[in-house]
Amino acid sequence: MTDPTSTRQGALPALSALPTRLPQRRELLTEVPGPSSKRLAQRRAAAVASSAVSVMPVYVADADGAVIRDVDGNSFVDLGSGIAVTSVGASAPAVVAAVAEQVAHFTHTCFMVTPYEGYIEVAEELGRLTPGDHAKHTVLFNSGAEAVENAVKIARLATGRQAVVAFDHAYHGRTNLTMALTAKSMPYKTNFGPFAPEVYRMPMSYPYRDAHPHISGKTAAKRAIDQMEKQIGASSLAAILIEPIQGEGGFIVPAEGFLPTLAEWAREHGVVFIADEVQSGFCRTGDWFASEHEGVVPDLITMAKGIAGGMPLSAVTGRADLLDAVHPGGLGGTYGGNPVACAAALAAIKTMEEHDLAGRARAIEALVLPRLRALADELGTAEGPIGDVRGRGAMLAIELVHSGSTVPDPETTRAVAADCLAQGVLVLTCGTYGNVLRLLPPLVISEELLSEALDVLEGALRRHSVAAQEV
Structure with a gap:
């Protein structure tokens, strides 16, 4: 481990308070695969x-x-973390302890039947950690795709509009609606159609491939906005859905100004701005959420992966008025917000903050x-x-x-x-x-x-x- 007092550029502070069971070393005993x-x-x-x-x-x-x-x-x-899931480490001590304690009490009751405190605590934490100081509510699910699909449902119901915009190179999941939102055909979409309607694809800011000629973030956003206004019309658009840093599409970091310009236009036209932070959330990009880098405050945020140290959990957190526009029973699921996963999430969040x-x-x-x-x-x-x-x-x-x-x-x-x-x-x-x-x-x-x-x-x-x- 490095000296925790080191000030050398790039030095990683030691984490002596996080013990490990396995030696943290690379070692090959056989050919690969063995x-x-x-x-x-x-x-x-x-x-x-x-x-x-x-x-x-x-x-x-x-x-x-x-x-x-x-x-x-x-x-x-x-160097993969189960695709950005085990950010606090595989079998993180606090997560293991929290899961073991919860399993000893109950593994499931279904929050829609007999609720429990863990679900509420996770919702409280997400309301505290996500960008913005407005009133927020949360609903929990199992996977990133579930979170995205439910965010779109919320936006459509709350606005009374149907159209949804996604972007080139986007990945949002493998369910029917999220396949439509995902840009890449093979292996995610090929021969799985027909797909959900009223999904429109817009050009992404991709600085490396926009370099000749150079396109600024603000110009790239205006390019997308112009297409939205011409092809859809703001009055028909329920939501703009975007990964603040695209994941499966290539870790594409949009040029500065792209996200704020889109978010401002959405706000002016009553369009729900949804940040898909499934891969980029929970300290992964140096902030709790990648949206924070340019001060963007989404209307809704979808989360999963790093949320619970490896246990299956996802969430939609956002404006209380949007989530509460949905009729009672309109959101939920048998396993959504499972008590064991909630315990893991609370332990993972505590670990992220303490260290x-x-x-x-x-x-x-x-x-x-x-x-x-x-x-x-x-x-x-x-x-x-x-x-x-x-x-x-x-x-x-x-x-x-x-x-x-x-x-x-x-x-x-x-x-x-x-x-x-x-x-x-x-x-x-x-x-x-x-x-x-x-x-x-x-x-x-x-x-x-x-x-x-x-x-x-x-x-x-x-x-x-x-x-x-x-x-």
């Missing part, structure tokens, strides 16, 4: 639908802090981005493969392109991720074009472990940069 993982893959092929894919071929036996141990005893540095994990995310950014940008300069953006390095907090990305162009290079992206896995570092990919490496380390990762993982990533990028140029 024999036990291969045997489980054979059993899986016989029992599990082939459509339910996994991007990694290793099977987990244990996980703790920023380390995943597979069934062969190999320990991997986790300033938002500040720690900013420290991760300060440590990682300079290294990645120096590597991009070393390799030479004209020669490739690094076209762009971007992100905020501990939600960071590297976009890979073919030499001397902005043409996406998904092949090299997959090869780099596979190379990292073979050396004990788990790196996820994403992007509309499949050419983005995304880094989502647990916010409790030590500086030493993170630096070691970056060494592995940089080595893989160097090797595959040379290989790509030789093709």
Whole structure:
């Protein structure tokens, strides 16, 4: 662990108050995947639908802090956090204790039948933590897609309008309505239609790909607004739905001014502004919510992933008048706000606050981005493969392109991720074009472990940069 008094730029403060069960180190005892993982893959092929894919071929036996141990005893540095879920670390002590205590009392009653205090406490915390000092109410669900779908329901009922705007490169889920809201066809939408109607797609601010010619955030927002006014009309538009930093679409950080301009136009025209913070929320970007970076106060916020330390929970929090416009019984579900998940959420939130994990995310950014940008300069953006390095907090990305162009290079992206896995570092990919490496380390990762993982990533990028140029 680093010295907690260190002031070196990028240094991560020690977290001695958060003990770990597993050694926080990278260790490979077998080839990857090992024999036990291969045997489980054979059993899986016989029992599990082939459509339910996994991007990694290793099977987990244990996980703790920023380390995943597979069934062969190999320990991997986790730079994925289960897609931004285990931000407080895998099996975080406070979350484990809270879950164990709650399970000992009751695992379920259904809040719609016999309510309980945990649900109320989570709603109170979300009202306190989300942007804005207006009156807020909350309703809890199980998944991010459920939260998004219910936010749209709320907006449509409250406004009496039907149209909903989503953006290029967006990902909002796999239910019927959220598939319509999601931009990418394969694998999320292909042959699953027909989709829900009255969904309109607008151009996103994508600074790397808007660079020639340069389009400012405000100009990009006005481009989208002009299309909304022409294609839909403000009087027919119920909601604008946007990820403040796009997740699955490529960790796209819109140019400054894009979100505030859209939010201001929405407010002027009575359009509900919904921030999908499913992936970007809960300290991930250096603030509790990514919307806060430019002072945007959404009407509704959808949340999941990092909310409960790995337990399934999601939420819609926002203006009380909007949520209360829905008739009694119009929102809910059997498992929504499960008491065990609520206990986990309260423990995760307490951990984030006590250890300033938002500040720690900013420290991760300060440590990682300079290294990645120096590597991009070393390799030479004209020669490739690094076209762009971007992100905020501990939600960071590297976009890979073919030499001397902005043409996406998904092949090299997959090869780099596979190379990292073979050396004990788990790196996820994403992007509309499949050419983005995304880094989502647990916010409790030590500086030493993170630096070691970056060494592995940089080595893989160097090797595959040379290989790509030789093709």
